[in-house]
Amino acid sequence: MSLLERLWARRRERPGLVLVAALLLGALLTYPFVDWWLRANFEFASNFRFGDFGAYNTAIERWHEGESLYRRTEDGGFWGTYLYPPVVLLLFWPFTELLAFRPAAMAWVLSTGLFLWLGLQALVAALGVDLRWFERLGLAWLVAGFQPVILTAKLGQTALFMGGLLSFAAAAMIDDGRRSANRADNSLRSSPVALASGAATAVVGIVKFAYAPVGAHLLHDRQRMAGALLALVPVLWLSIRFFDVSSYRTYVEVLRWGVEQGDGGARSPTLWLPPYFKPFAWLPGAQALRALVCLGIAGLSVLxxxxxxxxxxxxxxxxxxxxxPQTYAYYFVALLPVALVLLAVELERDGYPELVLVSLLLVHLHSYGLKFVVHNVPAAVPAFETLQPAYLLFQPGLWGNALLFGLAARSVVRSTDLSTVLLTGFDGTGSRANESDG
Incomplete structure (x- = not known):
């Protein structure tokens, strides 16, 4: 039985799930055509200019010429320039060496898009679903129809690569959990799959330090943590082999600048651009809030x-x-594996799978949904402009992302019995026999 047949079979049991799934599928299936129509008729719809890949290409040129990878702008910042660790440049180097700029950018996007598609298939298989050939092709179209994916492709960003790594990391983690039930030995040597999950997660954090919270599941298991640490060895060697210390000194300045930008408030949504996403920069003490949340995630992960x-x-x-601290709408690509994992969790416990699909739909509608609210609605209803101070609350992606985060937090908290933890110790580094989330 195909996935669509399974979904349709539940129409009487869970009509809301079927309805939301139909809306989401319709939105994803039609969006490539919607994006084409928007680009053909409106200036605000961005084209495939690969601007971010251009920054990577410029950094490689500066590297070849012996100049600094990082270029300061006139205001002392680093806007529009290369912002990754020096060693990450090696990811783009094969593409720029072999091809001219636009073909290189297209090859990068297609390669990372394929990587994401394969990673999501691996994750679906790890969750116990066998996809038929036409469902695999359908998944490719659905992924291509996810608005943050198209936005990433237009910029030539790294989000597709990161989403693929996270999907493979989740698939390996789940597969290892299944194998561990039949494994009496918890030694590192007995779990190469756990090591692979940790290594893939570590690469995500190396490419972008802003993705550090993805390491939560590493705190939950010593073998995955060991895999992450082992991944640092070849990265360290490549860093020493190809780049000098001054590059990393400058990168520390880039990181400091990025953190400062994240605490500088949020510009008005009326100054909208397709990647616009400002979840909490507008709150007083936003950095303190982020720090507290990250500490809470770390604590929950251990307990x-x-x-x-x-x-x-x-x-x-x-x-x-x-x-x-500094986030954009293309970061939402990372929520694809999150949605798959939470959908499986909520279906198994007879929870709220509908909310997972609603959140994904809100994230998909974020960019142009926000533009509609802050530009089109006030033009049609002038009185709506009185709500301008609250426009940041109308970000669809804010509520979609918060909903996924809340579902995940609720699931973790419900599965954590603090009295048991205090009596028996931290289970995250001990027995790993039970596969189901509580």
Whole structure:
């Protein structure tokens, strides 16, 4: 029985789930055509200019010429320039060396898009679903129809690559949990799949330090943590081999500048651009809030029982777009594996799978939904402009992301019995026999 047949079979049992799923599928299936129509008729709809990939390409040129990878702008910042650790430049180098700029950018987007598609298939398989060939092709179209994916492709960003890594990391984590039930030995040597999950997660954090919360599930299991640490060895060697110390000194300045930008308030949504997403920068003490949330995630990850591994993973990843100091709408690509994991968790416990799909729909509608609210609605109803101080609350992605984060947090908290933890110790580094999230 195909996935669509399984969904239709539940129409009487869960009509809301079927309705929301139909709306989401319709939105994703039609969006490539919607985006084409928008680009053909409106200036605000961005084209495939690969602006961010241009920054990577410029950094490689400066590297070849012996100049600093990082270029300060006139205001002392680093807007519009290369912002990754020096070693990450090696990801883009093969593309720029072999091809001219636009073909190189297209090859990067297609390669990372394929990587994401394969990663999501691996995750679906790990969750116990066998996809037919036409469902695999359908998944490719659905992924291509997710608005943050198209936005990422237009910029030539790294979000597709990061989403693929996170999908493979989640698939390996779930697969290891299944194998561990039949494994009496908890030694590192007995769990290469756990090591692979940790290594993939570590690469995500290396490419962008802003993704650090994705490491929540590493705190939950010593083998995955070991895999993350082992991944640092080749990265360290490449860093020393190809880049000098001055590059990393400058990168520290880039990080400091980025954190400062995240505490500088949020510009008005009326100054909208497609990547616009300002979840909490407008709140007083936004940095303190982020720090407290990250500490809470770390604490929950350590205290949660092993059966909550999937929810812990979802909690960490869902926190990235929501609590990163400087975030953009293309970060939402990372929520695709989160949605798959939480959908499985909510279906198994007969919880709220409808909310998972609603959140994904809100994230999909974020960019142009926000534009509609702050530009089109006031033009049609002038009185609506009185709500301008509250426009930031009308960000669809804010509520979609917060909903996923809340579902993950609720799942982890419900599965964590503090009295049991205090009596028996931290289960996250002990027995890993129970596969189901509590």
């Amino acid at each position: 949660a029982p092993s059966r909550a591994r999937r929810s812990v993973f979802a909690l960490g990843v869902a926190a990235v777009p929501l609590f990163t």
